[in-house]
Amino acid sequence: MWTFPFGNSLIQVSHYYLACAFVGQVVIRAVITFLRSWELVCPTTDDRPLEPIVLSPHQFDDDGFLKTWLMDFFSCHPSAKVKDYFSPTLLGLIELLIYPTLMLFGAWFVIAGWFTLKTAAVWGAWKSDRNSYNRFLLGNALVILASIFLISSKQIMVIY
Secondary structure (H helix, E strand, O other): EEEEEEEEEEEEEEEHHHHHHHHHHHHHHHHHHHHHHHHHHHOOOOOOOOOOOOHHHHHOOOHHHHHHHHHHOOOOOOOOOOOOOOHHHHHHHHHHHHHHHHHHHHHHHHHHHHHHHHHHHHOHHHOOOOOHHHHHHHHHHHHHHHHHHHOOOOOOOEEE
């Protein structure tokens, strides 16, 4: 266990907490990159009708879904739209490490303020790309759910 000062209190954090936060963020990245890769492989536009999703063997060929997802997951996709250099993942990991402490102290306003700042920064871009907005919301919801899980696992405690 590690102990950190936080205001007038002390926070105890176990190694399990840090491992769960890291694994949780890897899972969240896998989900978000899965959705973005699916969008790249099976794009939809307003000009053509939605087609039924059919899984076929070609999706696992050289230019199929699996390759697209792996390149997206490891941030080595040739498209600048997809390559994110892990910045959202690192930000999500920092949030996943900090949110449980803020939740324990009832500082939900800090989380809400941070979420508002993140939303306001790219609000205009989402008018043309609704899928990106939905991935943003899903990623934040998963981080909050993972934070609640970390609190419930009793691997982070407040010592007064």
